[in-house]
Amino acid sequence: MLLIPCPWCGPRDEAEFTYGGQAHVPYPRDPAALTDEEWARYLFFRDNPKGPHAERWCHTISCRRWFNVVRDTATNEVLAAYRIGEAGPVIS
Amino acid sequence: MTADTEQPLAPVSPLVRYAGRFAAVTRASGGAVRLAELPLLAQLSVRLDAKGPAAEAVRFALGLALPVEPDTVAFSDELAALWLGPDEWLVVGRPGSAAGLEERLRAAVAGEHAAVTDVSGQRTTVLVGGARARDLLAHGCPLDLHPRAFGPGRCAQTTLARAGVLLAGRDEHRPGYWLLTRSSFAGYVADWLLDAATEYVADATSIT
Numbered sequence: 273m274l275l276i277p278c279p280w281c282g283p284r285d286e287a288e289f290t291y292g293g294q295a296h297v298p299y300p301r302d303p304a305a306l307t308d309e310e311w312a313r314y315l316f317f318r319d320n321p322k323g324p325h326a327e328r329w330c331h332t333i334s335c336r337r338w339f340n341v342v343r344d345t346a347t348n349e350v351l352a353a354y355r356i357g358e359a360g361p362v363i364s
Numbered sequence: 365m366t367a368d369t370e371q372p373l374a375p376v377s378p379l380v381r382y383a384g385r386f387a388a389v390t391r392a393s394g395g396a397v398r399l400a401e402l403p404l405l406a407q408l409s410v411r412l413d414a415k416g417p418a419a420e421a422v423r424f425a426l427g428l429a430l431p432v433e434p435d436t437v438a439f440s441d442e443l444a445a446l447w448l449g450p451d452e453w454l455v456v457g458r459p460g461s462a463a464g465l466e467e468r469l470r471a472a473v474a475g476e477h478a479a480v481t482d483v484s485g486q487r488t489t490v491l492v493g494g495a496r497a498r499d500l501l502a503h504g505c506p507l508d509l510h511p512r513a514f515g516p517g518r519c520a521q522t523t524l525a526r527a528g529v530l531l532a533g534r535d536e537h538r539p540g541y542w543l544l545t546r547s548s549f550a551g552y553v554a555d556w557l558l559d560a561a562t563e564y565v566a567d568a569t570s571i572t
Contacts, residue, residue, distance in 0.1 A: 280434040280450060285506035287523060333528050334521040335434065335449040 277353045278331045279339050292328030294318045295340045296360070322346050326360055377403030378488045378550035385558055390494070392565040397500055398493035398540065399557060405489050406462035407544075408455045408469060410445075412478035425472035426455070437519045437532050446519045446532060454483075454530070454544075487530065488550050490557065493540030496564045501541065503560045505531070509541075525556045 274286035300306055300314055319325065325345050330338045340360060342352040352361040379386075379401040386399040412418040414432050423429045428440040431447045438445045442461075446454040457465055462484045469480040492501060498509045504525035507514060514520065516539075519532035530544040545553045 281520065282435070284522070287506070287526075333523060335452075337449065 288333040290330040290332045295326040378547040396496040402489040404459040406457040409481045418476035418478040421472040487544040490543040
């Protein structure tokens with residue numbers, strides 16, 4: 273079970289949250305100009321690192337805010353949590 | 365049509381049938397666990413920008429500032445304002461005061477980007493008091509409820525036995541918690557509380 277530090281509510285049980293996939297995937301500037309392959313890449317292709325991964329979580333049961341978490345996919349250690357719009361940490 | 369069907373419907377709280385069993389647990393535990401429904405409290409959902417003029421207007425209308433620190437409660441003599449999110453609060457008042465409160469708040473925020481909604485029927489409130497209140501809730505709540513982390517003036521939306529609840533610490537003079545649960549979950553939460561309380565009751569057969 274993860275203990276996720278919500279930027280508003282503090283550390284809470286993983287069961288209170290909803291997972292939202294990889295963070296910082298920008299919406300295409302001009303979606304209509306994309307080829308089918310480029311559109312499919314935007315929709316379906318995500319990083320799959322072994323190590324730090326920036327991802328979105330929503331504190332569904334409480335403040336209902338979306339925010340970002342950097343989690344190590346190998347150890348499940350939560351390295352950082354920050355609000356939408358805030359700059360993410362530099363993790364080497 | 366009989367005469368009584370023409371009467372306006374009186375509001376019925378979701379846990380009205382549990383009053384006897386709550387009282388029995390309170391008695392049988394010698395007050396170590398106090399359970400009681402606080403039925404039909406006025407509850408208003410207030411949504412606005414905490415930094416905007418609407419927040420000021422609400423403060424003047426209620427004589428109570430909406431708390432901006434996450435998971436805290438602000439009290440006045442008549443009201444409690446519970447933080448639910450950075451732009452969302454639950455204002456709780458005495459039974460029957462919802463319509464007047466809604467009117468006052470709506471007038472205060474008129475013209476601003478804000479929403480005031482009477483949600484009194486959405487949740488009911490259970491008072492969980494007594495010396496073992498914290499132990500009782502700890503059986504099913506993942507939060508650290510130690511007074512150091514969750515004392516008077518704190519609130520949190522969390523889970524109790526997997527049901528979403530809104531938990532608030534009462535003030536210093538009356539230790540314990542208010543447990544606000546959705547009306548549709550209230551029966552389940554009440555059954556769970558009664559079951560969890562058997563541990564603190566000398567003779568469990570006296571409460572079933």
